[in-house]
Amino acid sequence: MITLTSDFGTPYPAAMKGVILRRCDARLVDIAHDLPRQDVRAAAFWLRFVLPEFPPAVHLAVVDPGVGTDRPALAVRAGAHVLVGPDNGALMPVARRLAGAGERPDEAGRTGHGGEDDVAVFTLDYDDPDSATFHGRDVFAPAAATVHEAVAERSPPDRRAWSADDVGAVESLPRVSPADDYVDLTFPNPTVGETSVKGEVLVVDDFGNVVTNVPGRVIEGRRSVRVNGERVPVGPSFAAVDPGERIATVGSHGYVECDVNRGRGDEAFGLGPDDEVRLRFD
C-alpha cells in the first residue's frame, strides 16, 4: 500500500500515480491533495493526524516549497512504515508517532517526545530529474515505488501487514544512505498555567474549525472558558450549542478547537494559523 499526500490540486497527483503504477501494483490511497500550499507545518500536522490510522505502508508526502533546489530527498523508516518526501521536517512528527510515541498530547500538551527509538532517516540519492518543478513525479513517486517493491519482496505474501523487519529493506537499497543531518519540525508547546493557557492555532480545517495546540484535558469538565477574552461555552461536540453559536470543544486530534455549530470558527473567532490563543478559566 502507498498513500499519497500533496498540495498539488489536480491533475498533477494522477501523474504520480501513473509513475507508480508503471513500476508496481501497490494499492494507492489518497490522503489529501489540497493541503495549504507550501505550508510544511500544516502538512506535518495532517500527516500526523491521518497516517497513524493506517496499517504499515509506504507514505509518499510532497509539500515542497524547496522544489528545484538541492534539498535532499528522504526515506524515513518509522516502526513498520516508511515515509518518502523532501527534507523539510514535514515527515518527522508523524514518524515519531508511527514509531510508538503517544497517540494523544500528554498532560502538558507535548507530543512527539518519547518512544522515538524506532525512527531511522535515510537520504535518497537521485539523478537530475526531467523537470525542476515536479519532483513529485520525477523523484519521489519513483522512489516510493522502489521502496514499496523492496519491502513487498521481503514480506511473506500470506502476511497482511508488514513488520518493522520487512521495512528494514529500505536500508539495503542502492543509493540509500543514513542521513547525517536533516530538517526537524516540532509543534510549539502551549504554556499551561493554573488559571490560563497561552497557546496558538496549528491549523484551520475545511469546516473552518480552529485547531489549537492546547491539550483537550485543560477544558474537559468545564462549562465555559474565555477565549482571547470572550466567554464561550465548552461542550462535547458542535451539537451542544444552537446552530450559529460558538463553542470550545475537544477535537478528534485531542486538542482544544474553537468552532461554530454549522458555521465557521475561523471567522467567528477571527483566528487563523499561527495566531495566539489565550484561554482563561474563572
Add this chain to the structure above:
Amino acid sequence: MITLTSDFGTPYPAAMKGVILRRCDARLVDIAHDLPRQDVRAAAFWLRFVLPEFPPAVHLAVVDPGVGTDRPALAVRAGAHVLVGPDNGALMPVARRLAGAGERPDEAGRTGHGGEDDVAVFTLDYDDPDSATFHGRDVFAPAAATVHEAVAERSPPDRRAWSADDVGAVESLPRVSPADDYVDLTFPNPTVGETSVKGEVLVVDDFGNVVTNVPGRVIEGRRSVRVNGERVPVGPSFAAVDPGERIATVGSHGYVECDVNRGRGDEAFGLGPDDEVRLRFD
C-alpha cells in the same frame, strides 16, 4: 467493496480509510466527500442517485449533524447491499430503491413507495468513541469494516457479487439488534395538475443545475414551459439552446431540471434548495 460518502472535505475521509484498511482488505470507492454540509436531505438524494449503479456492497455514509449526541448508529440491509451510518433518515430513500423500488419516479412523481419488503433496519451498539466529533472514524468506519468482513466470509469466493442471503450475515453480528424505531425521510411529492405543477427544488448540483421533484414526463414532448412565470424552452439536453440560454430538461435523475447551457441554472433562475417551483403549460 465499501463505498464512502460524507461532508468531511479533506483529509478526514482518509482517516476513515485507514481505520477500514487496518481491519479488512475491501476495495474502497469514494462517492463524494464534499456534499452540502450537514444537509441530510441532499445526502439522501445523492445516495439514492448514485448507489443503485453499484454492485452489492457496504455503503458507509456519514452526513451527521447530530454527531456527539446519542443518536443511534444504523446498519440497513437493502436487497444485497448494506448501508451504515447515523440514524437521521439519509439512508432510507436509497435503501428502498436498492431493495427493488422503481428506479425512476412514477407517473405522479412519487418514488420509494413500493417494493420495500427487503429493507431491514438494525441498531449498532457502540462503545464511547475516542472523540465526540469524529464518529466517522471512531464508530462508523469500524462498523463498516466489521459488516464487510462478516458478509465476505459468508460469500463464496468464486462469486463476484453478494446475494441478499450473504448480506443477511449482518443480523448475526454481536451488538446488532433490530431497530424498534428509526428516523425516516421521504422526498416531497409535487402537486401535478392539468395545466400546472407545483413542486420544489431538491438539490443544486456542482454545475448549478437546479434539480426539482417534478417527474420528467410532465414536460416530455413539450416545446416550452413557464417556470415561475417565465417562458423557457424545453429540450433534451443543454446543447439544444445557445450557450448562456436557459432550458428546462429532464436530468439523469428523471426529474425536471432548470439549467443554463454552459452556465449556472441556480443563478439564472434564482432558485436554491427547498424553493418552490411552479410549472405552467399554456
Add this chain to the structure above:
Amino acid sequence: MITLTSDFGTPYPAAMKGVILRRCDARLVDIAHDLPRQDVRAAAFWLRFVLPEFPPAVHLAVVDPGVGTDRPALAVRAGAHVLVGPDNGALMPVARRLAGAGERPDEAGRTGHGGEDDVAVFTLDYDDPDSATFHGRDVFAPAAATVHEAVAERSPPDRRAWSADDVGAVESLPRVSPADDYVDLTFPNPTVGETSVKGEVLVVDDFGNVVTNVPGRVIEGRRSVRVNGERVPVGPSFAAVDPGERIATVGSHGYVECDVNRGRGDEAFGLGPDDEVRLRFD
C-alpha cells in the same frame, strides 16, 4: 486498469464507477473530475500531460459540450492503450503521444506530428441512453468496461502490462467500426524568431501557473526575458525568486510557464487561456 477523466465535479463520477464495477473488476484511477467545464482543449492538454505516465490501460475521458446531440462515441487505440470518449478532438493529442510521438515539444515547439502510425480510431454504436444529459454514465462507462473486458480476456494473466496486440481486441467488438471521419485537435504552434516568440496560453493550472505553448528551450540558459513587454527573471523553479516575485520557468510539461513563487501567475501577469504571449530577448 481504467482511468477516469471528466469535468463532472461530484458525485457524478461515482455513478460511472458503479456502472463499471457492475461489469468488471478493473482497477480504477481518477485523473481529474474538476477540469475546466466543457473546455475540450484543456482536456486534451491535461490528458496528453498525464496519461503517458500510465502503463497500458483503458482511459475513459468525458468532457462533452455536445452531450445529448448525435456526436459519435469513439474508441481510439493508441499503442497498447485504448481511449474512450466523445468525438470532439480531446482524445487525439494524447493518442498520438501514447502511440510513440515525441514526449516533449520539439525544437520548434511542435508536438504530435510524427510517429502516429499506431493510432486507430473506431466509432462505438450505442442504443438510445437512459438520459440525454449523462452519457458518461449511460454510454461511455459501459463502453469502457466492455473494452476493458475484451482486452483483459486476450491478455495472458501472468503478464502485467497489455501489448498493442492485446488491445487490438477492441476491433473485434460488436458495434465497433473504423471511423470514416472524426474531429481532430492540435495545439497552436508558436512563431519562434531570432529575438522574439509569439505564443499563447494553453492552460492555467490549479496553482495559477500560466502554461504557454512556447517550448522551454527558448528560455533555457537565459537570465531574463520580456513577457508582453515586462522584464521577468528566468529560473529553474519558483524557489529561484523570493515569495511573491514573478518568474519565467520551464514547467514539467516542457513549456514556458509564467509563474509567481507562492502566488498566482495568472493574476500577476494578467493572463488566461488563449491569451497571446510575446517573449522578447534583448
